[in-house]
Amino acid sequence: MDGETLEARIEEELGPGGRLAAAIPGFVHRPQQHEMALAVARAIEEKGVLLAEAGTGTGKTFAYLLPALLSGRKVIVSTGTKTLQDQLFHRDLPRLKAALKIPVRTALLKGRQNYVCHYHLERNLAHGRFITAEDAALLRLIARFAQHTVSGDKAECVAVPEASFVWTFATSSRDNCLGQDCPHWQECFLMKARRAAQEAECVVVNHHLFFSDLVLRDEGVGGLLPEADLVVFDEAHQLPELAAVFFGESLASTQCFELVRDARVEALVAAPDFRPLRDAIDAFDKAVKDLRLSLPAETLRWPRQQALEQAAGFESALQTLMTSAGVLREVLASQQERSEDLQRLVTRAEAVERLLAQWGEEGACFVRWVEAVGTRFTLHRTPIEAGPAFSRLLSAGKRAWVMTSATLAVAGSFAHFRRDLGLLDEELPVREGIWASPFDYRRQALLLVPHGMPEPGSPQHLPAVEELAERLIRAAEGRAFVLCTSLKAMQRLGEGLRARLGAEYTVLVQGEGPRHALLERFRTTPRAVLVGSQSFWEGVDVAGEALSLVVIDKLPFAPPDDPVLAARMERLRKEGQSPFALLQLPQATIQLKQGAGRLIRSESDRGVLCICDPRMVTRVYGKILWSSLPPMRRTRDVRRAEEFLGTIATTAAQENAASSQGADAPSEDIGSRGET
Numbered sequence: 001m002d003g004e005t006l007e008a009r010i011e012e013e014l015g016p017g018g019r020l021a022a023a024i025p026g027f028v029h030r031p032q033q034h035e036m037a038l039a040v041a042r043a044i045e046e047k048g049v050l051l052a053e054a055g056t057g058t059g060k061t062f063a064y065l066l067p068a069l070l071s072g073r074k075v076i077v078s079t080g081t082k083t084l085q086d087q088l089f090h091r092d093l094p095r096l097k098a099a100l101k102i103p104v105r106t107a108l109l110k111g112r113q114n115y116v117c118h119y120h121l122e123r124n125l126a127h128g129r130f131i132t133a134e135d136a137a138l139l140r141l142i143a144r145f146a147q148h149t150v151s152g153d154k155a156e157c158v159a160v161p162e163a164s165f166v167w168t169f170a171t172s173s174r175d176n177c178l179g180q181d182c183p184h185w186q187e188c189f190l191m192k193a194r195r196a197a198q199e200a201e202c203v204v205v206n207h208h209l210f211f212s213d214l215v216l217r218d219e220g221v222g223g224l225l226p227e228a229d230l231v232v233f234d235e236a237h238q239l240p241e242l243a244a245v246f247f248g249e250s251l252a253s254t255q256c257f258e259l260v261r262d263a264r265v266e267a268l269v270a271a272p273d274f275r276p277l278r279d280a281i282d283a284f285d286k287a288v289k290d291l292r293l294s295l296p297a298e299t300l301r302w303p304r305q306q307a308l309e310q311a312a313g314f315e316s317a318l319q320t321l322m323t324s325a326g327v328l329r330e331v332l333a334s335q336q337e338r339s340e341d342l343q344r345l346v347t348r349a350e351a352v353e354r355l356l357a358q359w360g361e362e363g364a365c366f367v368r369w370v371e372a373v374g375t376r377f378t379l380h381r382t383p384i385e386a387g388p389a390f391s392r393l394l395s396a397g398k399r400a401w402v403m404t405s406a407t408l409a410v411a412g413s414f415a416h417f418r419r420d421l422g423l424l425d426e427e428l429p430v431r432e433g434i435w436a437s438p439f440d441y442r443r444q445a446l447l448l449v450p451h452g453m454p455e456p457g458s459p460q461h462l463p464a465v466e467e468l469a470e471r472l473i474r475a476a477e478g479r480a481f482v483l484c485t486s487l488k489a490m491q492r493l494g495e496g497l498r499a500r501l502g503a504e505y506t507v508l509v510q511g512e513g514p515r516h517a518l519l520e521r522f523r524t525t526p527r528a529v530l531v532g533s534q535s536f537w538e539g540v541d542v543a544g545e546a547l548s549l550v551v552i553d554k555l556p557f558a559p560p561d562d563p564v565l566a567a568r569m570e571r572l573r574k575e576g577q578s579p580f581a582l583l584q585l586p587q588a589t590i591q592l593k594q595g596a597g598r599l600i601r602s603e604s605d606r607g608v609l610c611i612c613d614p615r616m617v618t619r620v621y622g623k624i625l626w627s628s629l630p631p632m633r634r635t636r637d638v639r640r641a642e643e644f645l646g647t648i649a650t651t652a653a654q655e656n657a658a659s660s661q662g663a664d665a666p667s668e669d670i671g672s673r674g675e676t
Contacts, residue, residue, distance in 0.1 A: 006041045009070045023099035032435035036063035039433045043400045044071050044230055048429035051414050052404040055437030056597055060404050061092050064232050069096065069104050073229035075202045078210045080235030081539050082110065089204045107200035109193050111209045116142060116152040117172040118184035124169040127265045138166040152189025163514065168258065175348045176262050198226045207238060211246035214393065229399050236403035237590050240420035247389045248382040251355040256288040259348050270339035280331040287324040291317040292377045303563040304368040322356045329353055369563035384567050387422025395428055407593040409434055411624045416586035437630060445600055447632040448610040448641040449617055456554040456613055462489060465612045466496040469551045472610060475642040477649045478505055478527030480549035483595045485556045487533050494531040510535055538594040543601035545652040549645060550599045554613040556591040557584055585621055589628045596629050606648050608641045
């Protein structure tokens, strides 16, 4: 279909009197959605790149899905989260296909560790070593699920939590998948999902899978994803950070422990009489654990040099790990004739050796750093600049690219996003568009930057945030998010607010349960407060009266000692440029926009956004932050915010009373929900 015809079809379907309005109950024509859809159509026609910031409520999902489906091209839609991935596939695509009456084949494809693996499930049931009887019982539940599921997607196995460690015994990894040599190849859930994706016109994936597939293709291995004429990245603000991760390399302790687990099973099955193999596995297992023990117990992100200098046993533990990996590889190789699985384990041990060696190599283009969380660690080798590799990806094929999010621009400019992803090549047509939210923010929302707040570096800052949050929470009668820029601040505010608010309020704190469970409790519990850090700044949608207050403790500047950020800042300094203006400020602005976006999720929402950081007013860069946020009314008077919240609480109580007497609920307005 040529571009002119496609644009004409969009006019027919999406215009004020279009067919979508007649086919979808509650559909409202939005000029912003209409204009963005036409811009996507032009990108498809030109095989170019479109950067599209679409504010909350514009209906960006339909704005890119409509031209994508009408184009008749092969489409991949990549999302930032599996939650949005499921929403697109199970809700948005079926509604649009039904309204358009077109037989477009769609497929949902996730990473391999989301699908039950018959082979590893069977072997681990027979030979696995389980720490607890509960793990063994959960694995038997997964085995029953595998007998009747069609998709094999672990998200559908309600009896076993998705985050449960036991899933590692029931799924495969890139390292241990047998491919076509697997005896269960024909009934493999992953292969069925892949075949469905190859045959579909529209495939929904997530960013992690998309970039993982790119790595496979670069290494000459057949990837999971089909070729496409159009790739859409929703939640595209995540791309710069993800690109840096996936264009680098890493070795995680979990990868090492999976090697240990599989080697133990295979030693028991194929070489039970060869004691040196068991000894080598045990030595490698201990070396992995000792490396974590050589680092401080708290969460950390250290450059390699800092780990060598400040963790007394780290260098020796690292050397022991490298030596034990080499011994394990040699011992496995000496027995590899006994089974094909032992041969595969040799390859995996070689990969661990290679990654450890690379982590020790010098190189000006990469940052080598260690991350430790809980009992786990990861050794990262991250490119200082991911833009060149990403721009080569975009230039390699003749296809269109659409990158969209509610938060891509800073003060109306995409310069930072283009720079981070290398989108500066004049030979590649890059168009830009900003479509503001249709919500009436001046009526619906109030932005409070209170007088008298201490500077964030002051010891008095956090107590002042706690006191102010209590006042506003009481005025709002709960229904509040408190978003923190660090886990330490989150814990202190969570404990402080519990003590201040007492049993009258329910204070939920990130980490006390799965995110979806905490959100459900928040939505259904009167006078609830949710205190969260990074996980709750984006991708969280609480529309309606359940949320009327968002408190942000301070501006979300990344800590300057972050290894990757520090390396990028140093490079900019050497180039004579400002790291703050080109890197720190844009990143903080995008993060702040994400946090602010939690407040107003529909045309009927009302609420207060409170930013407890005087730098919004006292620093010159505050103007950039102000201009990047939605156009809310502004105040520095806490009492005015309390009065506004009191009005909202009173209105909500009246509406609840009317609802309990049988008042009709308003119909959903397409495009006003589910945006990020």
